[in-house]
Amino acid sequence: MDTKPYVVSLEHVIAMPxxxxxxxxxxxxxxxxxxxxxxxAVVATFMAWKEACDCDAAxxxxxxxxxxxxxxxxxxxxxxxxxxxxxxxxAHFELHLA
Numbered sequence: 001m002d003t004k005p006y007v008v009s010l011e012h013v014i015a016m017p018x019x020x021x022x023x024x025x026x027x028x029x030x031x032x033x034x035x036x037x038x039x040x041a042v043v044a045t046f047m048a049w050k051e052a053c054d055c056d057a058a059x060x061x062x063x064x065x066x067x068x069x070x071x072x073x074x075x076x077x078x079x080x081x082x083x084x085x086x087x088x089x090x091a092h093f094e095l096h097l098a
Contacts, residue, residue, distance in 0.1 A: 005043045006097050012090040028082030028093050035074035045071050046095060
């Protein structure tokens with residue numbers, strides 16, 4: 001089993017069996033990795049997005065900006081994949097760097 005440089009947790013779900021929660025988290029990870037090109041790209045894109053959120057647009061390099069703009073769409077696609085058959089409600093995924 002390979003180790004990811006990040007972990008994902010499904011938050012704000014009530015009374016979900018552990019196996020279903022893990023399955024949802026794995027769908028999220030699979031879609032995010034597919035959308036961005038693997039786990040290293042996920043981390044790079046996430047870090048670029050965080051940097052873009054924390055500074056003025058004029059301060060961003062073009063490389064960081066081009067990575068950062070990919071994050072919202074990829075995250076939303078992963079969120080949809082992970083929540084498939086769960087229903088949305090308050091449930092959402094959080095990504096944490098390992």
